[in-house]
Amino acid sequence: METAEKTLDEILALAAAHFKVPREKLTPDGDFFKALGIDSLQTLDLLTRLENHFHVELPDYELQGVTDFRTLAGKIQARL
Amino acid sequence: MGSAAEGAVSGVKQFKGQALSWELTNGVIELALHREPCNELGSITLGELEKFAAALADLERDAHALIIYSEMKSGFCAGADLRELYERSQAMEMSEAVRGVRDFLERIHHVLNVIDAAPLTTIAAVHGVTFGGGFELALACDLIIADKMARFCFPELRLGLIPGFGGIPRLKRDLGNAVVRDLLLTGRSFNASKAQQIGLVSQVVAEGEALRAARATAVQLGKFARQTAVTAKKFIKPIPYDELRQEIDLFCELFPRPAVQAGLKKFVESTDAQPYLP
Numbered sequence: 001m002e003t004a005e006k007t008l009d010e011i012l013a014l015a016a017a018h019f020k021v022p023r024e025k026l027t028p029d030g031d032f033f034k035a036l037g038i039d040s041l042q043t044l045d046l047l048t049r050l051e052n053h054f055h056v057e058l059p060d061y062e063l064q065g066v067t068d069f070r071t072l073a074g075k076i077q078a079r080l
Numbered sequence: 081m082g083s084a085a086e087g088a089v090s091g092v093k094q095f096k097g098q099a100l101s102w103e104l105t106n107g108v109i110e111l112a113l114h115r116e117p118c119n120e121l122g123s124i125t126l127g128e129l130e131k132f133a134a135a136l137a138d139l140e141r142d143a144h145a146l147i148i149y150s151e152m153k154s155g156f157c158a159g160a161d162l163r164e165l166y167e168r169s170q171a172m173e174m175s176e177a178v179r180g181v182r183d184f185l186e187r188i189h190h191v192l193n194v195i196d197a198a199p200l201t202t203i204a205a206v207h208g209v210t211f212g213g214g215f216e217l218a219l220a221c222d223l224i225i226a227d228k229m230a231r232f233c234f235p236e237l238r239l240g241l242i243p244g245f246g247g248i249p250r251l252k253r254d255l256g257n258a259v260v261r262d263l264l265l266t267g268r269s270f271n272a273s274k275a276q277q278i279g280l281v282s283q284v285v286a287e288g289e290a291l292r293a294a295r296a297t298a299v300q301l302g303k304f305a306r307q308t309a310v311t312a313k314k315f316i317k318p319i320p321y322d323e324l325r326q327e328i329d330l331f332c333e334l335f336p337r338p339a340v341q342a343g344l345k346k347f348v349e350s351t352d353a354q355p356y357l358p
Contacts, residue, residue, distance in 0.1 A: 059268045
């Protein structure tokens with residue numbers, strides 16, 4: 001069972017690596033759309049990468065209105 | 081364009097258009113989609129798909145397999161060109177717009193029925209966004225081979241519509257009704273692992289490997305007696321023509337509703353990172 005902090009850390013590391021953004025520029029409460037500069041297609045790409053990484057299924061409607069990494073981590077944590 | 085189209089209909093082995101290209105090599109037809117940004121199915125793509133459908137009768141004499149794939153990084157196909165649909169429908173009376181929608185649907189249904197019934201083994205090699213009409217194009221094929229980054233969705237209900245390119249009858253043909261209801265009524269997107277788990281996808285491969293896996297599969301298919309494969313396909317993959325026609329009628333019935341027009345407008349004008357979510 002992963003802890004919430006570990007889940008958050010893995011999300012930040014995955015997003016930084018894939019979207020080529022320095023890890024230190026990403027903060028847990030930051031807006032990931034802005035921080036990563038991603039559009040609608042890239043958002044789906046991020047969602048799929050997170051599902052594959054954590055082996056969970058995340059219905060996209062559960063992520064409606066979610067903009068920060070910490071809340072996103074909470075949604076994933078709830079399905080681990 | 082004109083000469084290529086004429087050549088295609090008379091059976092040339094290659095075609096390069098604005099939205100797609102095809103080539104026949106060693107018994108395998110490869111149909112590549114390459115319209116920016118993600119192969120949206122509008123009038124240009126439909127016109128070229130019709131050329132392909134017309135050419136297929138000649139091509140299939142020398143082929144045992146067809147692979148459909150995308151050259152676009154973002155995915156296989158994002159579905160119908162909603163921008164074109166919305167803008168055209170705004171420029172005319174609603175009754176005329178509905179006639180235009182029906183004409184488009186009948187034309188794309190014809191193409192997908194030709195692909196569905198083709199006496200070849202057909203493979204959709206998909207990656208990334210495989211949404212709406214793109215998903216329906218994949219469903220017309222015999223096998224779907226998915227890159228692990230593929231993502232599937234029927235977002236139409238979120239726009240107040242139903243899938244219009246044969247999605248519901250073909251999903252019902254391939255899946256249990258409970259799964260169909262889940263995918264359609266929630267309109268949620270799902271990944272390749274889930275698609276394989278529910279029986280839609282026959283192989284899930286590493287990122288960037290779907291076309292290679294489809295080519296390897298096509299080589300294997302070429303070792304079998306073609307007529308036996310054609311007979312087996314006809315037996316196990318009936319085409320639900322009556323339901324396909326009903327789907328066109330239902331789509332045209334829903335299209336003029338204010339909720340649909342509002343949903344299309346919101347989608348087309350949205351700069352949201354999740355434009356499908358109402």
